[in-house]
Amino acid sequence: xxxxxxxxxxxxxxxxxxxxxxxxxWRALLDDVGAEGMAQSRAGVHRRFIERIxxxxxxxxxxxxxxxxxxxxxxxxxxxxxxxxxxxxxxxLLCVHNPCRHHWTDIVxxxxxxxxxxxxxxxxxxxxxxxxxxxxxxxxxxxLAAWGKQGRDYINLLDSHDDPRSxxxxxxxxxxxxxxxxxxxxxxxxxxxxxxxxxxxxxxxEIWPAIDPLExxxxxxxxAHSAQREVExxxxxxxxxxxxxxxxxxxxxxxxxxxIDSYAPxxxxxxxxxxxxxRRFIPFTLADQGQRGREPLL
Numbered sequence: 585x586x587x588x589x590x591x592x593x594x595x596x597x598x599x600x601x602x603x604x605x606x607x608x609x610w611r612a613l614l615d616d617v618g619a620e621g622m623a624q625s626r627a628g629v630h631r632r633f634i635e636r637i638x639x640x641x642x643x644x645x646x647x648x649x650x651x652x653x654x655x656x657x658x659x660x661x662x663x664x665x666x667x668x669x670x671x672x673x674x675x676x677l678l679c680v681h682n683p684c685r686h687h688w689t690d691i692v693x694x695x696x697x698x699x700x701x702x703x704x705x706x707x708x709x710x711x712x713x714x715x716x717x718x719x720x721x722x723x724x725x726x727x728l729a730a731w732g733k734q735g736r737d738y739i740n741l742l743d744s745h746d747d748p749r750s751x752x753x754x755x756x757x758x759x760x761x762x763x764x765x766x767x768x769x770x771x772x773x774x775x776x777x778x779x780x781x782x783x784x785x786x787x788x789x790e791i792w793p794a795i796d797p798l799e800x801x802x803x804x805x806x807x808a809h810s811a812q813r814e815v816e817x818x819x820x821x822x823x824x825x826x827x828x829x830x831x832x833x834x835x836x837x838x839x840x841x842x843x844i845d846s847y848a849p850x851x852x853x854x855x856x857x858x859x860x861x862x863r864r865f866i867p868f869t870l871a872d873q874g875q876r877g878r879e880p881l882l
Contacts, residue, residue, distance in 0.1 A: 637672060638669065643673035649674055649675065650674060653667070654679045655679070686781070688736070748760060770802035771802050775803065811846065815854045816854055819854050844871070848870055
């Protein structure tokens with residue numbers, strides 16, 4: 585066989601000599617598993633499902649009339665292909681968070697992988713078709729460019745399966761993209777609005793008035809020397825906010841961390857060691873933990 589891989593545009597590229605052993609190992613594994621074993625693998629089942637549903641002319645019994653996917657920040661290509669197959673017989677609605685109302689995938693690295701005709705979002709007025717990597721800051725918000733890779737890839741993947749013209753008329757006022765129109769009142773609102781409108785920093789400085797950091801506490805940075813100390817500072821800050829705002833409740837608060845499993849012991853050590861009768865007690869739950877995080881013996 586040929587020792588090659590396909591890049592993001594589907595073009596074959598030869599493997600380097602040092603990596604050819606991987607191709608040989610993969611072929612040996614396929615020979616060992618055999619065709620029947622591969623047919624029972626996830627990839628084999630997925631391929632048969634796509635072929636089967638593609639050849640169907642009537643909906644199979646028990647298939648729901650509508651499938652709604654909500655709150656998922658990313659899905660693998662296989663899952664989207666399966667949903668696209670189901671869409672032949674069911675209405676499939678994917679409710680996807682998108683931080684920006686304009687087409688923004690060109691403002692991050694690897695944009696050459698994404699150059700196709702987008703069906704949904706339009707380019708912001710005045711943005712050139714091809715961006716100079718050295719001038720990205722002149723056309724977009726730096727936080728979106730730095731932190732938007734996963735969202736960019738997911739939205740791009742969705743776009744490859746999307747055909748807005750086929751269903752836009754089914755929605756009220758033909759609106760399929762819903763963005764909040766809120767008048768910014770603090771620094772956090774301004775930051776969110778800048779990302780929504782794809783504003784570069786120069787434009788941001790011209791639009792918004794100066795912020796008094798002593799009055800506006802919507803965005804705060806705290807320096808902590810460890811994860812344990814981070815959680816302790818968080819607990820203190822939450823107590824201060826609850827004390828200042830009687831209408832604020834623990835159920836109104838969500839705390840996001842990059843790796844919940846690594847933070848879980850510290851959260852339990854800080855939030856879980858206070859008696860429920862203590863005024864400092866803050867009820868909490870941990871979500872999105874892996875099995876190893878829930879079962880210490882694993």
